[in-house]
Every structure is written in C-alpha cells, then in structure tokens.
Amino acid sequence: MPLLSMASLRASLAPGQRLLGLDIGSKTVGLALTDVSLMLASPHPPMKRDKLSRNAAEVARIAAAMGVGGLVVGHPLSMDGSRGPAAQAAGDWALALSEATGLPCALWDERLSSAAVNRAMIQEADLTRKKRAAAVDSAAAAWMLQGALDATRPV
Numbered sequence: 001m002p003l004l005s006m007a008s009l010r011a012s013l014a015p016g017q018r019l020l021g022l023d024i025g026s027k028t029v030g031l032a033l034t035d036v037s038l039m040l041a042s043p044h045p046p047m048k049r050d051k052l053s054r055n056a057a058e059v060a061r062i063a064a065a066m067g068v069g070g071l072v073v074g075h076p077l078s079m080d081g082s083r084g085p086a087a088q089a090a091g092d093w094a095l096a097l098s099e100a101t102g103l104p105c106a107l108w109d110e111r112l113s114s115a116a117v118n119r120a121m122i123q124e125a126d127l128t129r130k131k132r133a134a135a136v137d138s139a140a141a142a143w144m145l146q147g148a149l150d151a152t153r154p155v
Helices: 006-012 052-066 085-101 113-125 129-152
Strands: 018-024 028-034 041-048 068-075 105-109
Touching (some): 006 068, 006 105, 006 129, 018 052, 018 129, 028 052, 028 129, 041 052, 041 129, 052 068, 068 085, 085 105
Parallel strands (some): 018 068, 068 105
Antiparallel strands (some): 018 028, 028 041
C-alpha cells in the first residue's frame, strides 16, 4: 500500500473514521487520536518501540477498537526541509506499518514538535524533566497530528 498525501488520506476516510498519529522515537512511539469529526487531536498512551510486527499488531488493535481509518506518521525532516537518514527511516517504517496493518498512511512534517511540547510543558505546566519524559511522546504526536488536521481542513 503506497503512502498517501495527507489530503488524499483524509478524503479516503469513511464518515466517522478517525486518524491515529504516530511520533516514532527510539524507545517509544507517541500516539494521538483525532475525534470523529477530524477537528481535534488528543494524546493517547504511547507504546513501547518494538519489532515492527509487534508494533503493527498493537496499532491494528487500537485501530479496530477506536474506529481508525488511517495513520499519520511524523516525518522528521531536516530544518532546511531535506530528507536525512531519520526521515528516510520514518518513511520506510510508515510504509511497512501501513502494509502490515492494511491501513492507509501519510507522512507529516514533525519538525520541532517535541521542542514545542517540551517548551509548553515547562512554561505552562511546570513539569520536571522526569514527568515531561513520560508525556512528551504522545503530546508531540498530538501536536503533529493537529497540524496535519489544520492544514487539510476543508474550507
């Protein structure tokens, strides 16, 4: 299953289907879910980064339970917009995940999402580094997914 543009992914959803956002880290995968109207992205508990088959099984379980019709994977582009090794790896992982789960998938630029979430957690929530680490992955996934929703919202 090829990767789609975000606009194509959104257009392919049946009414009431949600999107699952994934922010891939080295140890955890941050998760976020949209509401059924595709207006709001909210953090979902993260999953441990594991073998693709285990992660795909967990994503498929969440998708079935939550009515997810597509995946949006964070694409860590370089600051100049070029694709470095991390972006290539994320694209490969997203394609393999899409094929393993049977869910359509799009990549979305995630530059600075973790930095923005960390800054907000420090300023607004006054969370310690240890407490932030537990929440930042899924919050970054929600930040990225909300950006994708906002950019592709029909006028």
